[in-house]
Amino acid sequence: MVPRQRAGSGQAIRPDRDLVIDLARFFCLALVVASHTMMVSPVLHPDGTVTSDNTLGNQRWFEPVVWVLQVMPLFFVVGGITGLQSWRRLRARGGHTSDFMQARMLRLIRPAAVLLAIMFSGLWAARLAGVDPQVIQLLVFGAGTPLWFLAAYLSAQLNLPVLARLHARAPWLTMLGLTSLAVTVDCLRGMMPTLAYLNMVFLWCAVQQLGFFLADGGPRAPGRIALAGIILTSNLILGLLVWLGLYSGNMLVNLNPPNLTLLLLGISQAAALQLFRPVLSRIASLVRVRRFIGLAGRRSMTVYLWHLPLLAAMSGVLILTGFPQPAGGTAAWWWGRPLVLLGVIGLLLPVLALFGRLEERPTSPDPARPRPVPAVVMAAVVVFVPVADAALNGLTLGLLGGGAACFALAVLLLGRIPARLVADPGPGGSGPPLPRPPLSANVEP
Helix, strand or coil, X not given: CCCCEECCCCCEECCCCCHHHHXXXXXXXXXXXXXXXXXXXXXXXXXXXXXXEECCCCCCCHHHHHHHHCCHHHHHHHHHHHHHHHHHHHHHCCCCHHHHHHHHHHHHHHHHHHHHHHHHHHHHHHHHCCCCHHHHHHHHHCCHHHHHHHHHHHHHHHCHHHHHHHHHHCHHHHHHHHHHHHHHHHHHCCCCHHHHHHHHHHHHHHHHHHHHHHHHCCCCCCCHHHHHHHHHHHHHHHHHHHHCCCCCCCCCCCCCCCCHHHHHHHHHHHHHHHHCHHHHHHHHCCHHHHHHHHHHHCCHHHHHHHHXXXXXXXXXXXXXXXXXXXXXXXXXXXXXXXXXXXXHHHHHHHHHHHHHHHHCCCEECCCCCCCCHHHHHHHHHHHHHHHHHHHHHCCCHXXXXXXXXXXXXXXXXXXXXXXXXXXXXXXXXCCCCCCCCCCCCCCCC
8 A cells, every 4th residue: 555644733644645656667667678679670671671579578598587588568557556546536526427538538649749850750751762661661560569559558557447346246246257358369279360459458458457456456355475375376377377278488478469468567566565565666766766766757758658669660760771780689789789779868858858748648727627438538549549550560650650640639639638527626625636846756637
């Protein structure tokens, strides 16, 4: 549970944010960025063709490592914690499902819309300038991972109000229902491969639901021995499923579309987050650590969306300039990874300065009315159309442009969040449904 602080009057109040969640999210983001620099490895072949190899993912020794370091489930667990808390505050102020959807989509879609528009414009200009189409496609691929994550995360978050109501009535039955749907999809995906993409909703909603249990806490929360038992049991079950040949032991293979293995990882990671919370809390409470993760957290979505396109762009430029590159997996290649990581960070800094503020919640200065429900629903549909197309048919330059247009249209449909939804209710109030700027690293809009 989030520790309470004491006000001057001695009354217990909640702090603005849970520093452990800040630290966990920063760790996940840093690990994702670092690991991608060891996966993207473009190769220029003698015949002039360009391919991109997943060097790290193709290493057999990496399978047990990624079992531990596959942190995508933890992203959704943390999203469940913060999302449920935000939803409950919003409900306490009289907010509705459409208000929650509007705020959540604006936070995620605005920075993504700008990224897609800039990528499409830049790549189209490069194509007109005569850049090899294969290099263009390599750079287009750079937008693929951010888009699928955005789709998965949005699908879970937009379902959060409904799932929160079900959780309040029957938490374990809701969890069992989502898990059963995910397993059913896994059983049928052999006959109907396209059906596997339904787990972009069922599976990630189930993992998000784990965060609901952590947010509830209370006296019935499992103790340290029980948490250690949960971690051990979930990994033993996962190992058994892999040993029986039902699932791959490579958690990168299991990621997209997701399957039951990621739910088991999510259970283990959620329990580990609680088990090590005292240690993590002491680390996160250090002044320098707190300031750094707070600053990084306010730009976390920008970092996630931009780091892979920037990495792909840097790789493409090196190919076009004929810069000598060692073969993937060689000693020289591994020694060059820290330089690649530093290069990506260097490119991210000006991007954060230019576009980082797009993550801040856009609010109307006057008491404007919330957007009509049909406009919010239409915005969600408009966003998911290009994303679903990219998941099923692959991302192309044309689809990238269509996605940028759809995302821009969704932003127009959503408008701006009315100030009343983020206003301070004053002394004695229930607290704002959503944190006031500057945004916390861990509290979602």
